[in-house]
Amino acid sequence: MSGPDVPVLFELAGVTKTYGSVTALDNLSIRVPPGATGLLGPNGSGKTTMIRTLLGLIRPDKGGGTVFGMDILRRQLDIRRQIGFSPEDECLFPGVQGIEFVAYAGELVGMPSTDAMQRAHEVLDYAGLGEVRYRKVESYSSGMKQRLKLAAAIVHDPKLLILDEPTNGMDPAGREDMLRLACDLANNKGMSVLFSSHLLPDVEAVCGHIVVLAGGRLLVQGGIRELKQAHAGSFELRLKSEDEDFARRISGLGCDVQIRGDMLLVKIPPGQTAALLWRQAAEANYQIRHLRPQRSTLEEVFLKAVEQT
Amino acid sequence: MPIMEQGYQHWSGRLSGHSWRWLAITRHGVRIQLRNRFLRYVLFAAWTPALLLVGMLSIWGLLERKSNLVATFVEFMRFMNPNVIADPRYYRVEIWRLSYGYFMHVELFFSMILILLVGPGLISQDLRVNALPLYFSRPLRRVDYFLGKLGVISFFLGMVTILPTLIAYLFGLLFSLNLHVAVQTFGILVGTLLYGLIICLSAGTLMLALSALSRNSRYVALFWLGLWFVSSVISSVLAGVHHEEIRHAYFYNRPPAQIGAANPQGVATEPGDRMTSGLPQDGMANARQYWRNFQLQRLRDSQTDWRPMVSYTANLLRIGAHLLGTNQAWEKLAKLEPDTWRRERLLTRYAGPRYPWYWSAAVLAGLFGLSLCVLKWSIRSLDRLK
Numbered sequence: 001m002s003g004p005d006v007p008v009l010f011e012l013a014g015v016t017k018t019y020g021s022v023t024a025l026d027n028l029s030i031r032v033p034p035g036a037t038g039l040l041g042p043n044g045s046g047k048t049t050m051i052r053t054l055l056g057l058i059r060p061d062k063g064g065g066t067v068f069g070m071d072i073l074r075r076q077l078d079i080r081r082q083i084g085f086s087p088e089d090e091c092l093f094p095g096v097q098g099i100e101f102v103a104y105a106g107e108l109v110g111m112p113s114t115d116a117m118q119r120a121h122e123v124l125d126y127a128g129l130g131e132v133r134y135r136k137v138e139s140y141s142s143g144m145k146q147r148l149k150l151a152a153a154i155v156h157d158p159k160l161l162i163l164d165e166p167t168n169g170m171d172p173a174g175r176e177d178m179l180r181l182a183c184d185l186a187n188n189k190g191m192s193v194l195f196s197s198h199l200l201p202d203v204e205a206v207c208g209h210i211v212v213l214a215g216g217r218l219l220v221q222g223g224i225r226e227l228k229q230a231h232a233g234s235f236e237l238r239l240k241s242e243d244e245d246f247a248r249r250i251s252g253l254g255c256d257v258q259i260r261g262d263m264l265l266v267k268i269p270p271g272q273t274a275a276l277l278w279r280q281a282a283e284a285n286y287q288i289r290h291l292r293p294q295r296s297t298l299e300e301v302f303l304k305a306v307e308q309t
Numbered sequence: 310m311p312i313m314e315q316g317y318q319h320w321s322g323r324l325s326g327h328s329w330r331w332l333a334i335t336r337h338g339v340r341i342q343l344r345n346r347f348l349r350y351v352l353f354a355a356w357t358p359a360l361l362l363v364g365m366l367s368i369w370g371l372l373e374r375k376s377n378l379v380a381t382f383v384e385f386m387r388f389m390n391p392n393v394i395a396d397p398r399y400y401r402v403e404i405w406r407l408s409y410g411y412f413m414h415v416e417l418f419f420s421m422i423l424i425l426l427v428g429p430g431l432i433s434q435d436l437r438v439n440a441l442p443l444y445f446s447r448p449l450r451r452v453d454y455f456l457g458k459l460g461v462i463s464f465f466l467g468m469v470t471i472l473p474t475l476i477a478y479l480f481g482l483l484f485s486l487n488l489h490v491a492v493q494t495f496g497i498l499v500g501t502l503l504y505g506l507i508i509c510l511s512a513g514t515l516m517l518a519l520s521a522l523s524r525n526s527r528y529v530a531l532f533w534l535g536l537w538f539v540s541s542v543i544s545s546v547l548a549g550v551h552h553e554e555i556r557h558a559y560f561y562n563r564p565p566a567q568i569g570a571a572n573p574q575g576v577a578t579e580p581g582d583r584m585t586s587g588l589p590q591d592g593m594a595n596a597r598q599y600w601r602n603f604q605l606q607r608l609r610d611s612q613t614d615w616r617p618m619v620s621y622t623a624n625l626l627r628i629g630a631h632l633l634g635t636n637q638a639w640e641k642l643a644k645l646e647p648d649t650w651r652r653e654r655l656l657t658r659y660a661g662p663r664y665p666w667y668w669s670a671a672v673l674a675g676l677f678g679l680s681l682c683v684l685k686w687s688i689r690s691l692d693r694l695k
Contacts, residue, residue, distance in 0.1 A: 077449075109448060
């Protein structure tokens with residue numbers, strides 16, 4: 001994802017940022033294409049610092065970068081006009097109704113007040129808060145506040161939406177709604193999304209591309225599909241009946257077998273193919289219900305990347 | 310789910326530039342504050358002195374034109390020196406100065422109340438609900454944030470100082486029907502507007518700094534009351550103590566004979582000089598003269614007395630007196646009094662503090678600088694670890 005012809009949403013080059021003895025970003029270089037990108041990393045990995053750097057809120061000690069081709073050191077305000085940001089922490093404009101909250105967010109970006117109000121109604125409907133738009137925001141539940149922040153972030157129709165832990169504190173239904181909204185914006189509305197989260201299934205549900213940070217450095221970057229590559233000679237196998245006998249049978253043929261619940265993870269010997277498993281099942285009169293090449297989960301990709309540090 | 314759910318629509322409008330972005334914060338803040346019914350009552354009450362100012366300038370304009378319409382009002386102006394009523398044009402500037410001076414004096418009181426109602430929550434509430442990331446992740450600089458918040462305070466102070474000043478000025482001109490009035494009084498208008506701006510800037514910044522020091526707006530309100538009342542009380546106590554020191558030095562530390570020797574000519578006694586009542590009879594006449602000298606001494610002393618500067622509002626009043634020229638106005642009116650003693654007594658009673666205005670300017674500038682430092686320190690940028 002680093003070729004010169006690939007369109008770039010944002011790019012950081014050798015960015016280093018330290019706070020006293022803490023190095024938040026360590027010579028970070030990264031190019032991210034438009035679309036939905038998941039930002040992963042353990043606590044203190046530099047995710048928030050990277051987001052703030054992109055927003056031009058942080059002046060790096062070293063290095064630089066661009067967002068939409070605009071220099072993060074010189075055109076911070078122009079960059080922020082085109083970004084919608086939903087912060088991780090619970091933060092509100094005090095003493096306002098939901099509709100005023102979103103309209104105010106639009107005005108702060110520079111929308112005319114009538115447009116901001118009209119647009120606030122639209123995005124609140126979109127975020128599923130239309131029924132509570134006239135309630136004071138202090139009375140909103142955590143999930144409603146997250147959706148309110150999302151509505152405030154998209155009120156000016158940004159090109160890039162940054163969601164920092166958007167499903168924090170949400171119940172399963174609310175989380176589902178939030179992911180559906182993020183997915184819709186990323187896939188159907190042409191909005192690029194940078195989705196920072198600890199919840200890998202959430203990232204996987206929304207994003208097609210991930211960036212993994214740890215210790216302020218880039219560990220892994222790429223499309224989720226590519227990163228979850230098929231393991232050569234490894235298969236997931238599920239049988240209709242008891243599978244321990246079958247496991248013993250194929251182990252005797254040199255296969256490495258692990259039982260995971262009702263699934264067998266089988267690594268066949270070099271030079272063999274899946275035909276070996278079909279043949280053995282037929283001979284022993286086992287019925288195969290599921291057989292496919294084993295792929296890494298996102299969790300495995302993440303853990304493997306983090307273990308490297 | 311609305312019946313006509315349209316889903317997400319793109320917006321194709323244009324965003325405004327950065328220069329006036331702070332105005333969005335001000336507009337929003339004013340809208341929110343105006344929901345406070347008590348604030349609306351105070352605002353309404355604060356316009357009453359403005360009506361009096363408009364009335365006074367209009368009446369004076371009619372008086373200059375010797376209009377019959379004001380014959381009734383002249384009866385109510387007997388408290389003024391008859392010479393002033395007899396030649397209103399000659400004393401026009403002084404009357405305007407004093408009218409504006411009294412008006413701003415009262416409005417300063419209302420301004421303090423308005424700031425108390427509007428200001429405490431401006432930043433402290435944002436700190437409490439962690440709103441700063443919402444502001445600073447948008448195309449806003451810290452200075453825009455401060456300006457926007459200051460704009461909220463300035464709006465309300467402007468409504469009770471600057472707006473009435475302009476309206477009253479227009480009425481004054483309209484009723485005088487004399488362009489020369491504009492030439493003569495334009496400086497007063499500029500001075501009053503400048504004074505209003507100084508109040509907005511100084512008190513507004515100070516309140517914002519206090520508001521940035523706590524997440525609890527009640528504490529901020531208490532800080533403000535403390536700054537306003539306690540500093541005034543301390544200043545009054547210090548002034549009272551100093552006054553007593555001078556009085557003792559004049560009356561009680563010298564024997565009556567010495568008082569008489571100090572003033573061999575003697576003068577006619579003044580009935581009602583309360584301060585002489587405790588003195589021995591034989592020294593009474595000279596003591597009264599001494600009392601007058603004491604008043605003169607107080608007047609002279611007020612030119613170097615720093616004690617009023619302890620009070621925050623007294624500093625604003627001193628700047629106001631300088632900008633509006635109220636002390637000069639009193640000096641001119643005092644010349645109408647028949648003798649020096651009465652002139653000085655009038656000045657002592659009515660003219661404000663006479664120490665150099667730039668002392669107060671220095672105090673206010675210091676507070677302004679301190680406020681900016683507090684704001685800079687309290688409202689940090691997001692360039693930090695969480």
